[in-house]
Amino acid sequence: LEHNGALVKGNGFLVDDLTDKGLEFIENNKAEPFFLYLPYNTPHSPMQVPDEFWNKMKNKSLNFLSDTNDDEDLKFTKAALAMVENIDYNVGRITDKIKKLNLEDNTIIIYLSDNGPNAYRWNGNMKGKKGNVDEGGVRTPFYIQWTKHIPKGLELNEIAGGIDILPTLCGLLSIPYSTEFPVDGEDLSALLLGNKFESKDRFLFNHWNGKTSVRSQKYRLDNENRLYDITVDRAQKNDISNENPNLANKFLEAKRKWENETITTTKQNDDRAFTLGYPKAIYTQLPARDGEAHGTIERSNRWPNDSFFTNWNSVNDSITWNVDVLEEGNFQVEMYYTCPPKDLGSVVELSFGDSKITAKIIEAFDSHLIGKEHDRVLRMESYVKEFKPLNLGIITLPKGKGTLTLKALEMPNKAVADFRLLQFKKVD
Structure with a gap:
């Protein structure tokens, strides 16, 4: 994980950990207006969920099953439902905190999802799931609470989309806004407050x-x-x-x-490039996910999300990123790698135009793949492992677009390394 761009270790199950950080933020900002955006990563593969929630679900019989596909994976479904109950638990922690601090009447709380289910399971008799644009792929829950303003139990049938959130919040709070281009969404605050509203088709x-x-x-x-x-x-x-x-x-x-x-x-x-060196940021990451491999190098999995590069077996191989350096500067660069003792000694080079830095891999670090032991259902994505940072040195990057290239100048043995990411830290 990262905090303000710096790589950090999480604590326990991610949704619980994110909620802990959210509760801490609320506590620290309770005396002033605050905005908390807390996007959980579940229910999503890899299907991992704490025992407390899995044990309640794993032996349950399900009354509602997919009505569009006979190949529903019941274990996958139960893992997803266990994740949802964990979400309920953590949302409850947030709302309890708001109540405890007597902030409920002065806080707007929104709960929503981003798409339909990530596998075939019960979906309200709607066609489709995540990955398509039928009703069941895109229709999602949306709840909003503002005690003493929005009537409790109000249910609205007007269609709405994520594009409506900004204008509606501004409408609820009577906040004027100005944008360079017209806002696509509609202000639905009158509907929520029970005021006169002219419905549009x-x-x-x-x-x-x-x-x-x-x-x-x-x-x-x-x-x-x-x-x-x-x-x-x-x-x-x-x-x-x-x-x-x-x-x-x-x-x-x-x-x-x-x-x-x-x-x-x-x-x-x-033709957008990955931005590097945002003036107000200290760190920029360029992970394997966003890189392009050349030669024999392969991804650890076809899904790029948490993949790394492996099979780096030649000085003719390279990894490149199309980048846009937003401001000229000097950057300390670390390369996160694994390399067994038998393959030590490769010299790697990072270049951007005429700027180049090199370093030799002299410390072995060869961790095993982890995560499988926590999967309730075998994942589609890559398994991951620990990676070690290698200090490549300080590179001076000119402002502008170009190709950032990582390659090996020397490879005395059969492989260079497995690669996870580059971390750039702005220095004076």
Whole structure:
């Protein structure tokens, strides 16, 4: 993990640890306005959850199962549900803290998720899961609490999206705001406060990996341009586009317009590089996740999230990053690596344009893969291990875009090292 850019060790189960840090933040800021954003990483693979929650779930029979796929992995589902109960526990810790400090009437609390389930399991008879743009892939829970302002138990049926959070919060608090470009979302504060609200038959657009769907209050046009009345057909089984050609064309026109304005423009201009050396930051990380391997080097897993590079077996191999140095400066660089005693002695070079630094790997560090012993279900992602920092020295980076390259100048044995990340620390 990291804290203000510096690498740190966590304490116990991550969701519990993040909550501990959130509670500490609330305590330290209880006398002044504060904003706490606490994004948990569960329920998500790897399917790890403390025994306290797993033991309550592992032998339970499930009353609600996936109604769209017969291959539901019940152990995976139970692990996900155990994670959700752990989330409930930790959200409760946050709300209890707010109550204990007598801040409840003066604090807006929002709870939401980001997408549908990460595997086939019960999903309210909605079609799809994470990774697609059908109703079950993108519709998520959203709860908001502001005691003495938003009526308890209020349930709203207006469609809304994440884009509405900013304008709605500003509306609730009567905070004016100005942005360079128009805000896409709507201010729904009147709905929450029980005030007069003129409902609009608006469109919400969902996009994932080249697939787009469009949702109105009543209908959804899916990625293949089939139209469904979601109010009576959440499972999206009855395509009504042929019976309603004018309505379907209205959705299709909106979809094409949105894709032309958003996706096409983004693809044409998306030459963004990884930024390095943000002026107000001390540290910048460039992990294996964001690098590109050349030669014999391979990822430890096809999913990049927590992968590292291995099979670095030649001086002709390299790892590169497309970077944008935001401000010229000097940076102390550490390379996190593993290397068994038999492969010591390689000399590695980091270069950016005419700037170069080199270091020799002289200390062995060869940890084993960890994490499998805690998985309730074998993961899809890479297993991880401990890595050792190697001081590469201080490199002077000019402002501007270019290719940062890590390679070996000398490799006296059969391999260079396994690689996890580069850590840049700004120095005077």
